[in-house]
Amino acid sequence: MNRLTQLFESKKDNILNIYFTAGYPNLEDTSTIIKNLATAGVDLIEVGMPYSDPLADGPTIQESGQRALQNGMTLDLLFDQLKTTRQYTEIPLVLMGYFNQVMQYGPDRFFKACADAGVDGLILPDLPLEVYREDYQELMAAHGLQISFLITPQTEDSRIRLVDELSTSFVYMVSSASITGAKQGIENTQVAYFERIAAMDLQRPRLIGFGISNHDTFSTACRYARGAIIGSAFIRALTNTDDVAGTCHDFVAMIRNTALKTTV
């Protein structure tokens, strides 16, 4: 069974999804980060494929991608790293990137490489729904890969239904009108949006991302969805450390607030 399906069947709340950019801060950190996040209690990991022109991302993730590319990151290398890492962990892995990367690698070859490397799902924010449905839905299903599409506060109800229908894993709720890493905290207007979507009773589980950076915002998001996604805040933590493995554990403890619990 797909590891994502398994996760959402077994865990109903407080799901923590952490994003990092493959090959950042160092080329060989991909495996270290996945293994340590997994043992630190993260539920699923979003592995960013570094891209030269990441339109949906803010400066933090863009700079991490540029650094990863300078480090020599390529898709072939990433698939090798993931294949090796899979021997150590069963944590669900989602690849996040831009459709041009898939197109140039060759969609069929890309999906096959994902399956071989133990990838469970994909997030391709600039892949149009209709292009997916016409050209890639069957192909991805044949390789056992799931996909998550995004909704935002501007997405109309009818389109949310379509996203819910076409997503084969979770629905990615963008918390506010923004690029990644742009905003901190959660405002009342966002809560109204979270409540509106929660009331739609979608068939797919929802994870909230963008603007989640600490225990408070994570907890708030978890009140309105199955869990939340953290990216830029984790990248910032990695930027300021020499101890990548330790940072993974400290960061997850900070988000889960377990450090506090053990001292009380």
Place this chain on the structure above:
Amino acid sequence: MTYQIDTRGYYGKFGGAFIPEMLYSNIETLRREYLQIMDELAFQKDFRHLLRDYVGRPSPLYFAKRLSAHYNTNIYLKREDLNHTGAHKINNTIGQILLAQRLGKKRIIAETGAGQHGVATATVCALMGIECIVYMGAIDIERQAPNVSRMRMLGAKVVPAKSGSQTLKDATNEAIRDWINNPVDTHYIIGSVVGPHPYPDMVARFQSVISEEMQVQLKEQVGRPNPDLIIACVGGGSNAAGAYYHYLDQSDVRLIAVEAAGKGVDTGESAATSVLGTEGIIHGSRTLLMQTADGQIIEPYSISAGLDYPGIGPMHAHLIASGRAEAVSITDREAIDAAFFLSRQEGIIPALETAHAFAALDKINYASDDVVVINLSGRGDKDLATYIRFLEEA
């Protein structure tokens, strides 16, 4: 067969809207409404009025006698350089500002390379009293200083794009990110026939006034509406799209698309997308672009900031891939020489971008009785600092 856009927003296999969901609502609103708004009588009246009395249209079609004698053919110059603000770019910004007003937008953003589109956007925003933010590559801000000052004098805020190659591609990325962060009150005035559908078609329609006038002017001056050749430079391709538009489906008119070879197509410092590019996605459009095997976009190079772009508009990708248009690559040096030659033959200093189109006269075949139209897309005032460097040798 037609070379116009189809109902799904594609030119052949090129085009479409490959955008993150955060942009969907704005792009979808535009897609639903742009044709309807542009067709409204009141819109057309406002648009035509401003083009005539504010921009100074129609722009002349001028028979270049000495240039024609030199090349032994009949060369006509479509004088977009005489427009208000000095280039064709204002045709599009007038159209889009009127459209933005009808969509109820209160804030305008734009990207710019050479600064011509930035100036044209700052100008229409001043005209309408709307806030204007222009994203410009940090390197372009240095090499196009006069246009930066013009934008600031017009009241626009110029924001340097410091990521990537710090040129047009990165300015476009930054503008798109601004739009993602400000989806409700802001309209993004894209300056070329690039970006997600409906931008390429919308910008081409606003620029199509160029070929619309050419038809009338050629009929008057040579007795037939169709020239034998149209030559235009292509970065993203908006002046070329405007000059080709009404001739796209008339196979007796040869379309010549002139790209920037930079230091040479094989030097690794080039912007000749039709030669160096492969099919992929850039700025939301499926088109030809310069990229690595892994799909990373390659930083282009050209002496001309307006042609320094790693892609071309999907219309041009289709025209070139299908053989309808012929692509020619011109180096920095050839463009500089052509700029000096035109200046001294006809008393017209062209923009560096436009100079590439003139250099193509040495690269293509034509007959002595052909009617050749060159779209003189912009004037060279902004490029004087570059030209002066070559003045001693000229």
